[in-house]
Amino acid sequence: MPSLPKRIDILEEGPREGFQYEKGPISTARKIELIDALSATGLKTIQIVSFVNPKLVPGMADAEAVAAGIKPASGVSYRALWLNQQGFERARATGRFDLRGSYGIAASETFQKRNQNRSIAEQQADNQKIITRFKELGVPVERGGIMAAFGCNFEGDVPVTRVVEIVGMLLDTARENDVKLKYVMLADTMGWATPLSIKRVVGAVREKFSDIELSLHLHDTRGLGVANAFAGLEIGVTHYDAAVAGLGGCPFAGNAGAAGNVCTEDLVFLCDEMGIETGVDLDALIECAKLAEDIVGHPLPGSIKTGGTLARMRAAQKTAAHA
């Protein structure tokens, strides 16, 4: 029998992933409606918007208004994404966010260059400056990330040894800057992971760096998202990124094959049924997933919102037995 973790932490990224991806337009009020509903499910960490160029990402042009409009729930850490200093300043100016610093490197030289216009070595050098800036601003730096850790549309399979090497680079940068990382994120950015490669990569990283916690960011491009998350659970990974209803991509978008993160409520269902705590009320989260479908106006990928939970099924049986 696998040794599953007792509990996991989920970073909910649905609002940010979804509103950025959907053609829309979606009103600011409806975005706020979903975020406030998610805040009442027990999710502790919710990434709600990104502060990016509104010309490139029109769906995030109202990021400030969304941030201003939510009813902050006690115990919920609201997060934002930014890609540069300007974006960070916009996030900070709202006063709404639990600001956390992170830095990263792609495991693929080509992907690194295409996305940041820097080589891996240049990104590592730049990460020094990024950390310095966060420290000056008093923002805790808690995460190092590896993009394309399981494969890359431009370079193909990524050798496990390279991922281990890049974890080393991230940890070197942390040490040189007196930063104690909370965890290192392994991102399957383009949907190349399989349950087997999850186990191989995580196993190899841990063999070299036994004391670092890991998180998994799993895109469901090829239908293996939940199986990959299960593989992570089997080897005790305790941090997962996820998106309510699988927001952030749509399998019905023709051959584009866009797909968002693993679906939060399907992950919570899997955990509930295997005795792993998430702190999330699955019924409330399923209502959020249905709300998300209503807001975007088309079906979203998650399964349990349609299939129905087993907890409800068991409760109905109990009621029937006592009637």
Place this chain on the structure above:
Amino acid sequence: MPSLPKRIDILEEGPREGFQYEKGPISTARKIELIDALSATGLKTIQIVSFVNPKLVPGMADAEAVAAGIKPASGVSYRALWLNQQGFERARATGRFDLRGSYGIAASETFQKRNQNRSIAEQQADNQKIITRFKELGVPVERGGIMAAFGCNFEGDVPVTRVVEIVGMLLDTARENDVKLKYVMLADTMGWATPLSIKRVVGAVREKFSDIELSLHLHDTRGLGVANAFAGLEIGVTHYDAAVAGLGGCPFAGNAGAAGNVCTEDLVFLCDEMGIETGVDLDALIECAKLAEDIVGHPLPGSIKTGGTLARMRAAQKTAAHA
């Protein structure tokens, strides 16, 4: 690292599951078109129709015409489903089928009664007659099945000990009738299994009956189909039922939560990427999945037909590198 099997056998049930489930109408010619396309993918065993009451299942009223119309491919075993003697005689009369006998018991008394109007004990007694009839007709009996082996919408969770007990009943009946079963099928008829319960149930069955092969029939009602198949692979299960494109159910059918078997091409993709042979040409199978969508006229659940294979991605990279 898990010890995965070197190869698995897939029983393709898409045509039978799909044409029986879809509202249709679907023309006989198009049914034949899909079956002939599937026959050219490397799939060795394809269940193409069921011989059931056409008033209850109008989509199968043309079962004889479908059977007569296909171009039987060499090396492909065509299978049919029947529920009684009359259905069996209809299948036999076509001369098209590789007739195989099977018998089964549900792990839930309520489900057994609702589906067959017999108790578990009555079904066990009846199985004697079923086997006797197959033997008289010279039809090899190769499978014992357990329906609702992981849970039941009417009774809830099924104790592992009960599944082990029912495997014993099936094997007793085989022994008493001098039948050597090829395998015992564990069916997650109503989508209650999790990767963990797959491992628990299979483990418990093997502990008691070490020499019996198992097959898994996994409905994807709650999005865990592929994860459950992976759990089966991890513990070396080598027989799987599957349905091209996830035919046989539709997550977009409102709250009914109907869902077919685990999607064949997603399962083949998972196996390809983990080095497990299936004998199936994934590209050809994906074309069948797209054909199935065209035939039914709405999106079907499978993911890899939208996401695209990694083999293609790698080939494109090689071509680009040599250009």
